[in-house]
Structure formats: C-alpha cells, structure tokens
Amino acid sequence: MTGRDRVARTRAATAPTDQLSLRRTNLSRVLVHLRDHGPRPRATIATGTGLHKATVSSLVDELLTRRLVREIGLQRSGFAGRPGRVLALDGATVGALGVEINVDYLGVHGIDLAGRPVVERRTAFDAAGSGPDAAVDRLAGVIRGALRDMRRRDAPAAGVVVAVPGLIDVERGVVVLAPNLGWRHLPLADRLRAALPAHLPVEVDNDANLAALAEYTYGVAAGTDDLVYLTGEVGVGGGMIVGGRLLRGAEGFSGEVGHLPVDPAGRRCGCGRTGCWETKVGLAELVRLITPEQPHTHQVRDPEERLREISRRLEAGDPVAEAAVAQVGRWLGLGGAILVNLVNPRAIVLGGYFATLADRLLPTAQRELDRLAVAGPAARCRFVASNLGFTAAARGAAGVVVDRVLADPTTVGTAPATAARGTSAVPG
Numbered sequence: 495m496t497g498r499d500r501v502a503r504t505r506a507a508t509a510p511t512d513q514l515s516l517r518r519t520n521l522s523r524v525l526v527h528l529r530d531h532g533p534r535p536r537a538t539i540a541t542g543t544g545l546h547k548a549t550v551s552s553l554v555d556e557l558l559t560r561r562l563v564r565e566i567g568l569q570r571s572g573f574a575g576r577p578g579r580v581l582a583l584d585g586a587t588v589g590a591l592g593v594e595i596n597v598d599y600l601g602v603h604g605i606d607l608a609g610r611p612v613v614e615r616r617t618a619f620d621a622a623g624s625g626p627d628a629a630v631d632r633l634a635g636v637i638r639g640a641l642r643d644m645r646r647r648d649a650p651a652a653g654v655v656v657a658v659p660g661l662i663d664v665e666r667g668v669v670v671l672a673p674n675l676g677w678r679h680l681p682l683a684d685r686l687r688a689a690l691p692a693h694l695p696v697e698v699d700n701d702a703n704l705a706a707l708a709e710y711t712y713g714v715a716a717g718t719d720d721l722v723y724l725t726g727e728v729g730v731g732g733g734m735i736v737g738g739r740l741l742r743g744a745e746g747f748s749g750e751v752g753h754l755p756v757d758p759a760g761r762r763c764g765c766g767r768t769g770c771w772e773t774k775v776g777l778a779e780l781v782r783l784i785t786p787e788q789p790h791t792h793q794v795r796d797p798e799e800r801l802r803e804i805s806r807r808l809e810a811g812d813p814v815a816e817a818a819v820a821q822v823g824r825w826l827g828l829g830g831a832i833l834v835n836l837v838n839p840r841a842i843v844l845g846g847y848f849a850t851l852a853d854r855l856l857p858t859a860q861r862e863l864d865r866l867a868v869a870g871p872a873a874r875c876r877f878v879a880s881n882l883g884f885t886a887a888a889r890g891a892a893g894v895v896v897d898r899v900l901a902d903p904t905t906v907g908t909a910p911a912t913a914a915r916g917t918s919a920v921p922g
C-alpha cells in the first residue's frame with residue numbers, strides 16, 4: 495500500500511455527518527482516485543470508487559466547473575455502448591506552496607495539484623543572525639514573491655505551509671522553540687497571515703516531519719511504512735513514519751533526535767545541553783573536525799562552499815578529512831542504532847549534507863548500526879541517501895497543501911449553480 499492509498503483510506507474511513515460533508519468526501523474520492531490511477535472514463539471511476547454512475551457524473555460536473563479535472567478524449571470500455579469521455583486530474587490551475595526557513599537559507603517549492611513544479615528557489619539568508627522580526631519580514635517577502643509568480647503562471651496557491659527546524663505547536667501555528675534559529679514562542683502563522691493576502695491558509699510544521707512525508711510520498715524509500723528521515727544540517731532533526739503514519743507524540747514534539755544525549759562528556763549544544771547527537775554528527779562538528787585551527791561556533795558560514803571544500807579534500811585523500819568523516823559516520827551509526835531499537839524502521843533516509851557525503855558516510859554508519867542495534871543486521875534497516883536534495887522539507891510542505899485540496903475540493907474554484915446546496919464558493 496502506498497502512502498497515498500493510505501491517506502485516501504484514512505479519509506474514506508471518516509464518517510460524513512451530513513449531505514454537504516458526504517458530497518465533499520465523494521468529490522475527494524473521485525479526485526484521489528484519478529490521481530492514483532490515472533485518466534479514465536466516468537464508468538471506470540464508478541467501478542473503482544464504488545459510487546453510483548449518476549453520482550459520479552454529478553461529482554465530475556462539479557470538478558469540471560472547479561477546473562480540478564478535464565476531459566482529454568474518448569475511450570471505448572467494451573464491445574457495446576457509446577465510448578466514454580476520459581477524465582484526468584487537471585490541477586494545473588491550482589497551486590500549493592511549501593516554504594522552508596533554515597539556519598542559513600530560505601527555500602520555496604511551489605507545485606500544481608498534479609505535483610508539477612511551478613516555482614522553486616533557494617536563497618542564502620542568515621536566519622539565525624537576523625533575529626525573529628527580520629526573519630519573519632523576509633519570509634513574508636519571499637512568500638509574496640512566490641505567490642505572485644504562481645499567479646502569473648495561472649496556478650494561484652491554495653495555501654502555504656512553512657517548514658521550521660524546531661518544536662512546533664501545529665494547531666496554533668506557534669514555533670515553541672527553534673534552538674538553532676534562536677526563536678522561542680513565536681506565533682509564526684499569525685504573523686505571516688497579517689503580512690500575506692487575506693484568506694490564504696497558512697500553516698507551520700516541523701521541517702523533518704514534512705521532509706519525512708515527502709520521502710514517504712516521492713523519495714527513494716517511497717511507500718516504506720516504517721522509515722525515519724534525518725535532516726543533515728547544522729541541526730539534526732528526525733521525522734518518523736511508523737506504520738504508515740507520521741509519529742507526532744502527545745504535544746507534537748517527537749523526532750527531536752538531534753538532542754538525544756549521547757555523550758555526557760561532550761560539547762555544549764545549541765539547545766544549551768551537553769553531548770547531544772547533533773554535536774557529534776551536525777555539519778558544524780564535521781567542519782570543526784576538518785578545520786580544528788579555526789574558531790568553533792554552532793553556525794557554519796557558507797555551508798555549500800564548505801561542503802565543496804570537504805569533498806575536494808576527500809577526493810585528494812586528505813587523511814584529516816577522511817578521519818573526520820569516519821568519526822561522524824560512527825556516531826551516525828550509533829544514533830541510528832538507538833532509532834532502530836526504538837521504532838525498528840526499515841530505512842533511515844539521510845537528507846542535507848549527509849546525502850551529499852553519503853558515499854563516504856554510509857558504509858561506516860551501516861557497519862556501526864548493525865554492530866550496535868540489539869537485533870543487529872536482523873533488524874534489516876538500511877541507511878539510504880535522499881535524492882530530494884535540500885528541497886525535501888519544502889516539497890513535503892507543498893504536499894500537505896495538495897492533500898488539503900484533495901481532501902476538500904470545495905475550497906478551490908467556484909461551485910456550479912447545480913451543486914449541492916450550501917457548497918462554499920471560495921474564489922481560487
């Protein structure tokens with residue numbers, strides 16, 4: 495079962511309470527069916543969803559009016575009868591915007607409903623050094639720019655989700671604590687709503703959680719029901735998919751694996767504690783090991799240039815660089831073993847710089863994981879490098895917006911005059 499099927503099944507299991515929500519649920523079923531199974535005529539949609547043909551026709555009429563599906567030709571489904579018009583998920587006219595703010599960059603990833611990229615960019619930005627007010631202003635400016643570009647390409651965004659490296663109160667859109675950004679109790683969703691077009695839905699979530707969702711849907715381990723995603727930046731966060739669902743915990747603060755205390759005699763972490771896992775495997779530690787002569791800070795200036803330099807030194811067989819990467823690899827394996835003992839994932843997907851240096855890091859990390867996990871190699875958990883690059887979190891964020899639209903197609907476009915009474919008609 496793929497992640498998408500499971501999302502669809504979870505939705506279908508929600509009992510509708512009235513006519514309106516029944517219609518919303520059925521509109522969603524038709525759209526999700528078309529996304530998962532591709533273009534097909536009404537009769538095939540009816541068979542596939544278990545809905546009556548007449549119901550499907552009425553639902554499709556509404557989806558056509560809302561420009562969420564389109565007719566793309568004729569198909570004969572049997573020997574007898576008229577050929578049926580083939581319907582396809584359109585979605586080119588609806589956009590979904592995902593944004594990521596991290597210690598040293600801002601990333602935007604705008605897609606249309608079918609997942610095709612509309613805008614994508616990443617810009618260097620000293621979020622940690624600029625303070626929360628300036629960072630929120632800059633973030634709002636970047637979002638406004640992306641919204642303009644998406645409108646210009648006829649895919650206005652139906653919502654925006656912002657990925658933040660920290661503890662997030664998702665319900666209220668509050669960043670409770672983001673140690674590496676220096677943010678505490680920041681009502682980010684409210685602040686952004688005040689600076690963005692009215693009625694645009696704005697949500698905030700943890701970057702690793704969103705990246706884990708992106709990996710589960712689009713990544714190298716897509717469809718793996720038990721997987722852990724690790725952000726490999728200055729900070730290290732984890733997003734955990736357990737049994738096909740994102741593990742959030744009681745307050746939504748699960749996955750703070752970067753702050754697992756692994757070395758009581760270790761260094762001070764950005765969170766104020768000592769010997770956290772990210773002080774062993776974060777990018778700042780790798781840079782410190784490779785350039786011990788330079789003053790050590792929790793931040794890394796120009797991380798991409800530093801990574802290129804580290805790669806060059808590894809290529810040249812620099813023993814200091816090789817020893818540093820081996821040491822980080824061993825600590826990566828040790829933390830991986832803790833995760834395997836806890837949640838028994840099938841895959842640990844490595845993002846950020848871990849993915850960039852995967853060829854060097856993975857063999858050592860895998861050996862150490864197999865040695866230290868109580869089930870040993872029998873746990874059958876593999877480290878794998880993400881192929882989503884630095885876009886995973888923003889991509890997962892955009893995916894959340896797409897899921898919202900697919901769950902309630904009445905939030906975009908205009909309802910046809912004949913649609914169920916009371917159906918909302920929010921302009922897209």
Ligand SMILES: [Zn+2]
Nearest residue numbers: 753763765770
């Ligand atoms: Zn810490």
